Amino acid sequence: MLAIDVQQLRKEFQVQQSRGGLKGAFQDLFRREYKHVTAVKDISFQIPKGEICGYIGENGAGKSTTIKMLTGILVPTSGEIKVNGYVPFKEREKFVSGIGVVFGQRSQLWWDIGVVESFQLLKKVYRVSEADYKKRLDELVDRLQLSDLLSRPVRKLSLGQRMRCELAASLIHNPAILFLDEPTIGLDIVVKTEIREFLKSLNQRYETTILLTTHDLQDIEALCSRVIMLDDGRIIYDGGLEELKAKWGKGKEVVLQFEYPVTLPKLQELTQGLDVAWQLENELSAKVFIPYERANVSEVLSRVVGVLQIQDIKINETNTDDIVREIYKSGSAEVKQTEDIKQDEGVFTHA
Numbered sequence: 373m374l375a376i377d378v379q380q381l382r383k384e385f386q387v388q389q390s391r392g393g394l395k396g397a398f399q400d401l402f403r404r405e406y407k408h409v410t411a412v413k414d415i416s417f418q419i420p421k422g423e424i425c426g427y428i429g430e431n432g433a434g435k436s437t438t439i440k441m442l443t444g445i446l447v448p449t450s451g452e453i454k455v456n457g458y459v460p461f462k463e464r465e466k467f468v469s470g471i472g473v474v475f476g477q478r479s480q481l482w483w484d485i486g487v488v489e490s491f492q493l494l495k496k497v498y499r500v501s502e503a504d505y506k507k508r509l510d511e512l513v514d515r516l517q518l519s520d521l522l523s524r525p526v527r528k529l530s531l532g533q534r535m536r537c538e539l540a541a542s543l544i545h546n547p548a549i550l551f552l553d554e555p556t557i558g559l560d561i562v563v564k565t566e567i568r569e570f571l572k573s574l575n576q577r578y579e580t581t582i583l584l585t586t587h588d589l590q591d592i593e594a595l596c597s598r599v600i601m602l603d604d605g606r607i608i609y610d611g612g613l614e615e616l617k618a619k620w621g622k623g624k625e626v627v628l629q630f631e632y633p634v635t636l637p638k639l640q641e642l643t644q645g646l647d648v649a650w651q652l653e654n655e656l657s658a659k660v661f662i663p664y665e666r667a668n669v670s671e672v673l674s675r676v677v678g679v680l681q682i683q684d685i686k687i688n689e690t691n692t693d694d695i696v697r698e699i700y701k702s703g704s705a706e707v708k709q710t711e712d713i714k715q716d717e718g719v720f721t722h723a
């Protein structure tokens with residue numbers, strides 16, 4: 373079953389333009405000029421129930437605009453959306469009872485009252501029965517470690533504490549789909565990890581579908597099996613994270629520490645026939661770069677380990693930031709070339 377079905381979705385904004393100078397200002401009084409900004413350009417994607425999907429892109433790519441349409445805050449200019457079987461901006465009451473939303477930068481909790489009172493208000497808004505509320509609250513308090521926070525006013529909480537309460541608030545009514553917009557922004561690594569662990573277990577336990585917007589690629593690595601990447605309102609990648617890495621990540625770097633001095637020719641000789649590049653750091657340490665799909669780490673290591681005494685090995689994984697930068701570069705290039713061509717042709721899929 374599909375949790376989210378988006379077809380040819382488009383959003384244009386009309387932006388007022390000001391003409392410069394006194395004359396321009398005078399003209400503006402009588403006749404405003406408008407220009408259209410197209411934030412989302414005829415995108416299509418489907419997310420099955422139970423999937424955690426990362427929705428990423430640079431600032432201004434159109435992520436928030438999409439999320440706002442998916443949650444019914446904005447009405448699309450054209451195209452179709454079904455979320456949980458509903459059209460988000462119609463049938464509001466039924467629709468909102470099936471979704472939860474967390475905007476990292478904004479709060480859905482009331483600032484001056486105790487956290488638990490906010491939860492009780494949300495219980496009323498979503499018409500959750502007393503029994504369900506109690507069961508749900510107990511579980512959330514336990515899993516997000518909220519017991520010490522419940523009676524405190526939100527304004528007295530740290531950012532990490534508040535974010536844990538925000539998550540609980542978005543889940544009081546046990547929604548089938550959770551939209552998260554930058555849920556870990558500004559948090560320290562410990563809280564980030566706790567939140568990721570919580571989301572993983574939520575997804576496993578309840579099959580909650582999660583659409584996650586983030587600039588933090590560790591979030592994506594920890595949680596998402598699939599990534600949709602936007603650039604300038606268009607989808608430039610839709611597929612698995614592993615494939616993304618394999619296709620766009622350049623390779624792995626292995627750093628070796630040796631017991632005894634080595635030379636570059638010796639290392640090159642050992643890996644003869646393999647498409648790898650050695651670099652000597654000092655006589656006891658060398659780096660080897662192993663490009664994806666052209667050589668593999670175990671083959672390189674087995675050739676070296678059998679001959680040289682190794683003290684330490686470190687494998688540097690591909691940095692996803694680099695991958696994204698690469699994609700953006702080629703994605704933007706692609707989009708420019710195909711400006712007048714059908715959007716689909718600019719999409720790299722995992723097929």
Ligand SMILES: Nc1ncnc2c1ncn2[C@@H]1O[C@H](COP(=O)(O)OP(=O)(O)OP(=O)(O)O)[C@@H](O)[C@H]1O
Binds near residue numbers: 432
């Ligand atoms: N209400 C609006 N009126 C006019 N233009 C808008 C409006 N909302 C968004 N835009 C424009 O639409 C484009 C996409 O914005 P959007 O906020 O969706 O990007 P984003 O990917 O969420 O960026 P960020 O990562 O910075 O949040 C931008 O060019 C933005 O200026």
